[in-house]
Amino acid sequence: MSGNISENPGVAAAGPGDPGIRRVLSSIPVGGLTPFTTIDFPGRLAGVFYLQGCAWRCRYCYNSELWPFPPDGIRVPPEKILRFLESRRGHLDGIVFSGGEPTAHADVGEWMRAVAASGFATGLHTNGMFPGRLKEVLPLCAWVGMDIKAPFEKYEKITGVPGSGEPCRRSLEILIASGIPFECRTTVHPDLLSETEIVSLAGRIRQMGVTEYHLQIFRPDACPDKDLRGSPRALADITANLRTTLSQMFPIFTVRS
Numbered sequence: 001m002s003g004n005i006s007e008n009p010g011v012a013a014a015g016p017g018d019p020g021i022r023r024v025l026s027s028i029p030v031g032g033l034t035p036f037t038t039i040d041f042p043g044r045l046a047g048v049f050y051l052q053g054c055a056w057r058c059r060y061c062y063n064s065e066l067w068p069f070p071p072d073g074i075r076v077p078p079e080k081i082l083r084f085l086e087s088r089r090g091h092l093d094g095i096v097f098s099g100g101e102p103t104a105h106a107d108v109g110e111w112m113r114a115v116a117a118s119g120f121a122t123g124l125h126t127n128g129m130f131p132g133r134l135k136e137v138l139p140l141c142a143w144v145g146m147d148i149k150a151p152f153e154k155y156e157k158i159t160g161v162p163g164s165g166e167p168c169r170r171s172l173e174i175l176i177a178s179g180i181p182f183e184c185r186t187t188v189h190p191d192l193l194s195e196t197e198i199v200s201l202a203g204r205i206r207q208m209g210v211t212e213y214h215l216q217i218f219r220p221d222a223c224p225d226k227d228l229r230g231s232p233r234a235l236a237d238i239t240a241n242l243r244t245t246l247s248q249m250f251p252i253f254t255v256r257s
């Protein structure tokens with residue numbers, strides 16, 4: 001463990017006890033908190049802040065309680081966030097900003113800077129819907145996980161939002177150009193995404209420069225869409241053919257269940 005802020009250039013160490021830092025940390029709309037994970041920020045022991053608010057309505061979303069933007073929705077009390085950061089300083093390597101969609105908030109850069117100044121490396125989970133804001137916060141990120149929902153021209157059938165793929169394509173270009181370590185991942189429900197479409201989107205992002213890609217099996221437990229939950233194909237495994245094809249495309253490829 002390092003708790004190393006040197007990976008966040010330009011962020012001065014202050015600590016969660018600093019009054020200015022406390023004010024900023026208290027304003028983060030954390031709807032949920034994972035206190036300890038070894039899988040959400042590769043190579044690090046990390047906590048995860050799930051930020052409240054997402055404008056998309058992915059049918060398979062298992063974080064729909066995070067859809068409303070503040071002041072609506074749930075909120076972990078700011079005091080709990082402050083105590084958490086104070087108690088984990090020196091014990092956790094990093095904090096991942098997840099969601100919801102962190103880049104939907106104009107202040108996300110300020111929040112990440114305050115967490116970095118408190119002694120944590122910062123990571124980001126994003127759907128890429130705001131390329132401009134992603135570009136702003138990338139210098140604060142030690143690692144990024146980006147969702148790829150579908151072939152870019154077919155995003156609407158997952159997100160429910162026309163034209164939602166194009167900004168994500170731009171975000172992926174920006175992320176690749178940044179040189180920051182990252183992965184791409186796609187959640188698979190066979191009723192929403194065919195194997196042909198998966199191979200098509202995989203070929204596209206490989207061509208763009210993605211080297212690490214993961215498929216995530218649909219999770220019915222918290223999915224709000226009863227048709228998806230009840231579909232006989234909901235829990236269909238990824239076929240051996242598709243696994244082989246994608247393994248041959250990407251230096252790093254896994255299926256996450």
Ligand code: SF4
Nearest residue numbers: 054056057058061100
């Ligand atoms: S982008 Fe993420 S948080 Fe937003 S609706 Fe889709 S799965 Fe849920």
